[in-house]
Amino acid sequence: MKKTFLTFLCLTIALFVTDRTGGIVMQWVCRHSNDVLSPKLQYVQDGIHEDMVLMGTSRCHHHYVPSIISDSVGITVYNAGVGGSGNIFAHYIMLCHILSRYTPKIICLDVAPTDYNQQRSPFSGTNLYSSLFGRNESADSVYRLAESYWPYKISHLYRYNVRASSNLWGLLLNRQQDSDKGYIPLPCPEHRLSAPEFEDTDQSIDSLKMEYLKRFIAECRQRKIKLVFVASPKYTLVDNSYYGIFRSIADEYSIPFLDYHTSKRYQTHPELFKDVNHLWDQGARLFSREFSCDLKQIFH
Numbered sequence: 001m002k003k004t005f006l007t008f009l010c011l012t013i014a015l016f017v018t019d020r021t022g023g024i025v026m027q028w029v030c031r032h033s034n035d036v037l038s039p040k041l042q043y044v045q046d047g048i049h050e051d052m053v054l055m056g057t058s059r060c061h062h063h064y065v066p067s068i069i070s071d072s073v074g075i076t077v078y079n080a081g082v083g084g085s086g087n088i089f090a091h092y093i094m095l096c097h098i099l100s101r102y103t104p105k106i107i108c109l110d111v112a113p114t115d116y117n118q119q120r121s122p123f124s125g126t127n128l129y130s131s132l133f134g135r136n137e138s139a140d141s142v143y144r145l146a147e148s149y150w151p152y153k154i155s156h157l158y159r160y161n162v163r164a165s166s167n168l169w170g171l172l173l174n175r176q177q178d179s180d181k182g183y184i185p186l187p188c189p190e191h192r193l194s195a196p197e198f199e200d201t202d203q204s205i206d207s208l209k210m211e212y213l214k215r216f217i218a219e220c221r222q223r224k225i226k227l228v229f230v231a232s233p234k235y236t237l238v239d240n241s242y243y244g245i246f247r248s249i250a251d252e253y254s255i256p257f258l259d260y261h262t263s264k265r266y267q268t269h270p271e272l273f274k275d276v277n278h279l280w281d282q283g284a285r286l287f288s289r290e291f292s293c294d295l296k297q298i299f300h
Helices: 004-031 036-044 059-063 068-073 088-099 124-132 137-146 151-154 164-169 207-222 240-253 281-299
Strands: 052-055 077-079 104-110 226-231 258-259 273-275
Touching: 004 036, 004 124, 004 164, 036 124, 052 068, 052 088, 059 104, 059 151, 059 281, 068 077, 068 281, 088 137, 088 207, 088 258, 124 137, 137 151, 151 281, 207 226, 207 240, 226 281, 240 258, 258 281
Parallel strands: 052 077, 052 104, 104 226, 226 258
Antiparallel strands: none
16 A cells, blocks of 8 residues: 555656656747747747737638838737637737737737637637736636636646647747737739629627627726727628627727628739739738828827
8 A cells, every 4th residue: 555655646747747857848849939929928028018919710810910000000019810819819818928028009809700600619718828828817717718727727738738749849940930919911822713602690798708709898998008999801701790790899988990801802802812812912901001191090
């Protein structure tokens, strides 16, 4: 019995040491990796200091060119969009980490129906931020809902599990080439897209997402941050109800809402798109110029 206990104790200690050592190693890897995401999370951790912060999923990440917007509007800009982040739960985590170090003047949130509608795995994108776990209790509240709080709390190494291979490859391959304050351009597609198709979406409302969307708004209002909703271009056709929820929220809280998707003007230019969801670099630069002009009309 005593021998069994000692064996169990030694194994537990070995696992603990391995986990903590592995966590320290992966923390170093993240700090030095040049993959798509690690430098952005490191910048957030160290403290964003730009006047305007752009937030959202991959459409934000690949659509907004900070240098163009900065030159036009006359303020510093950072693109904090994260591809694959999914919805408002992930955006709220990012917001909490940003505000823990700095209060920008303007936040532009690139919105989509996934920010309010029901999904099978609504928390899947939150694991992209798990390397920041333990640094902000408000952000960590989302992990409690996702039932990943205690695994991250117990195991430091587990926090790096999802992006381990990407982080390690980032030590060898520099995916930050041509990056511009968080923006990474997409290459020109080999083939032009065919005619756009109609896109329908589930309009069912996830009450928990709505709660966190309103928390996002409240955090900005409390710090007197000017919040803007933006629907950047997609190569799909939608009706006016597609962003109906966001129009209602924008009206309720007096938030400017810039819609470049429902207007359909980009759908006549397939040469600007990498795929149905994303502009390639040329399209992103054209869009960033138009967005900048509209933004100046709002704030000047």
